[in-house]
Amino acid sequence: MSLEVLGPGLLTTVQDAGRPGWRHAGVGVAGALDGWSLAVANRLVGNAPDAAALEITLAGPTLRLRRAATIALCGATLDADADGVPRPVTLPAGATLRLGGCRDGARTLLAVAGGLAVDAVLGSASTDLRGGFGGQQGRALLRGDVLPLRDDAPPAVTDRVRIAPWWVDPTPDLDLAREAVLRVLRGSDATAPADALSAQPWRVDAASDRQGLRLEGAALAIADRRERVSEPVAPGTVQLPPGGAPIVLLGDAQTHGGYPRIAHVIRADRPRLAQLRPGDAVRFVRCDAATAHALNDAQRVRLARMALAIAARRQRDAASTGWRIG
Numbered sequence: 416m417s418l419e420v421l422g423p424g425l426l427t428t429v430q431d432a433g434r435p436g437w438r439h440a441g442v443g444v445a446g447a448l449d450g451w452s453l454a455v456a457n458r459l460v461g462n463a464p465d466a467a468a469l470e471i472t473l474a475g476p477t478l479r480l481r482r483a484a485t486i487a488l489c490g491a492t493l494d495a496d497a498d499g500v501p502r503p504v505t506l507p508a509g510a511t512l513r514l515g516g517c518r519d520g521a522r523t524l525l526a527v528a529g530g531l532a533v534d535a536v537l538g539s540a541s542t543d544l545r546g547g548f549g550g551q552q553g554r555a556l557l558r559g560d561v562l563p564l565r566d567d568a569p570p571a572v573t574d575r576v577r578i579a580p581w582w583v584d585p586t587p588d589l590d591l592a593r594e595a596v597l598r599v600l601r602g603s604d605a606t607a608p609a610d611a612l613s614a615q616p617w618r619v620d621a622a623s624d625r626q627g628l629r630l631e632g633a634a635l636a637i638a639d640r641r642e643r644v645s646e647p648v649a650p651g652t653v654q655l656p657p658g659g660a661p662i663v664l665l666g667d668a669q670t671h672g673g674y675p676r677i678a679h680v681i682r683a684d685r686p687r688l689a690q691l692r693p694g695d696a697v698r699f700v701r702c703d704a705a706t707a708h709a710l711n712d713a714q715r716v717r718l719a720r721m722a723l724a725i726a727a728r729r730q731r732d733a734a735s736t737g738w739r740i741g
Contacts, residue, residue, distance in 0.1 A: 417481045418527065420560040424476035424514065429531060429550035429562070430524075432465035434539035438670045444650060445541040445549065448625065448666050448689035449522050451588050451718070452490035452501075456526035458722045459487035459503050459583065461729060466530035467540040469556075471523040473692065475514025476556060483508045483571040484564065485528040489585065491520025491690060502582035503729070505571045519591040520690035528571065532563040544625060545667050581728055583721055588714055589686045595695060597663075597688055598702035598710070599653065599678040611635050612653065612661060612678050613699045620660075621693040625667040627654075628691055634659025637675060645671045651685060653678040653699075663688065683710040 420427075432453065433446025447453035447470050454464035469476075475493050489501040494515025506512065517523060533540040533550060542550025551560055599612065612635070620629035635655055648654065652664045654674035663680060665688070680688055681702055691697060 416532075416564050416566060418531070418562040418564060419479040419481060420476060420556050420558055420562070421479055421511065422477035423556040423558055423560075424471055425474040426472040427476045427556045428470050428472075428542040428544070428554075429467055429533050429556075430470040430541045431467040431539055432541075433666060434537050434541055434543070434549070437537055438647070438649070441670050442537060442546065443543065443668055443670060444666050445543045446539065446666050447522075447524055447541075449490050449524065449589070449686045451686035451714070452522070452524040452585070453526075454718055455501055455583060455585060455721065456487045456489035456524045457530075458725045459489070459501060460485045460526050460528040461726075462526055462528065462530050464718070464722070466526065467533050467550075468527070468531065469525040471514060471517075471525060473521055474516045475523065475525075477514070478512045480506050480508060480510050480512065482564070483510075483573050485571050486512070487526050488514075488523050489526075490523040490589070491517035491591065493517055493523050500582035501585060503579045505573050505577040507573050507575060510576070517692070521692040522689055527564055529565040532565045543667065545669075579732065583725065588683070588717065589690065591690055595687055595691055595697040597684045597697060597699050598681045598707070599699050600681060600702060600704060600707060602653065602675070602677040602679060604675040604677060610701075613701055616696050616698050617661070619691050619693050619695045619697065623691075623693060625665055627665050627668055628663040628688070630661045630663070630697070632660070635661065635677075643673045643675070645673045646676065648672045648676060649679075651680040651682070651688070652676050653680065665689070681707040681710060683707070683714045 430447040433444040457464050457466045485503050485505045536549045547553035617630040617632040620631050623629050654662045655677050656674050
């Protein structure tokens with residue numbers, strides 16, 4: 416009942432929906448940066464949408480399943496995918512899963528039916544790389560790691576790879592073929608040129624990580640360079656350091672910062688934000704709060720409808736084939 420790591424990939428971590436409610440204690444949210452793909456991958460294998468899964472960054476791991484199990488990949492298309500669409504795949508016991516580089520996007524979520532049996536820390540199984548806790552000993556996976564699987568789902572029974580003939584369409588919430596355009600709310604800091612953020616395209620710097628995306632472009636001027644009091648920040652906050660190159664904070668961001676907060680990426684655009692990779696171009700457009708709420712509500716409705724459709728299809732497949740789903 417476990418998953419053996421034969422090769423770790425570039426950066427593979429255990430992540431769930433994150434660790435909210437601890438920012439007052441200086442603990443960040445962590446969690447899957449692309450929460451949409453986490454939820455869809457989990458739904459495809461019958462898990463709760465916030466179940467712990469593996470977040471794969473840029474290049475995937477090599478894994479061995481010690482028992483038959485159903486998996487799903489959602490997010491960036493990996494070299495292992497036949498056609499890059501999210502769907503359930505059932506693998507026999509002893510199967511080796513070799514996941515190559517991301518063809519598009521930066522991150523893929525790998526869900527296993529039943530979920531990963533990882534102890535929760537402060538209510539979450541997510542890996543906090545900056546704090547060094549959660550997930551697999553607070554770090555990325557290493558060769559030789561063995562991740563136990565939960566037995567919540569009925570065990571899969573198969574002697575060969577079985578690929579579901581159906582799939583889900585992740586657009587418009589995760590359309591990696593389109594230009595990356597992120598909608599932002601005006602920041603609370605009036606000492607920096609918020610409108611200037613939208614006046615030019617930006618490119619993702621190679622120094623980006625799970626803490627934040629660093630952007631390259633014509634430097635923005637800071638109107639007020641006086642020493643500042645540290646203020647709360649959150650995933651999605653756009654900060655402007657003294658050098659004039661913005662940083663968009665991600666899941667592993669600190670809880671407070673002293674740089675001007677010139678904008679905030681809306682929640683509905685976080686999946687696309689999480690998929691930006693070094694060298695990608697990105698543009699920002701202004702958005703108001705009412706529109707941001709409406710877009711977030713619409714995204715939640717799409718996910719709920721998708722969950723109902725997936726559940727119905729899984730039950731139909733089980734009834735028609737006699738397979739045990741899980």
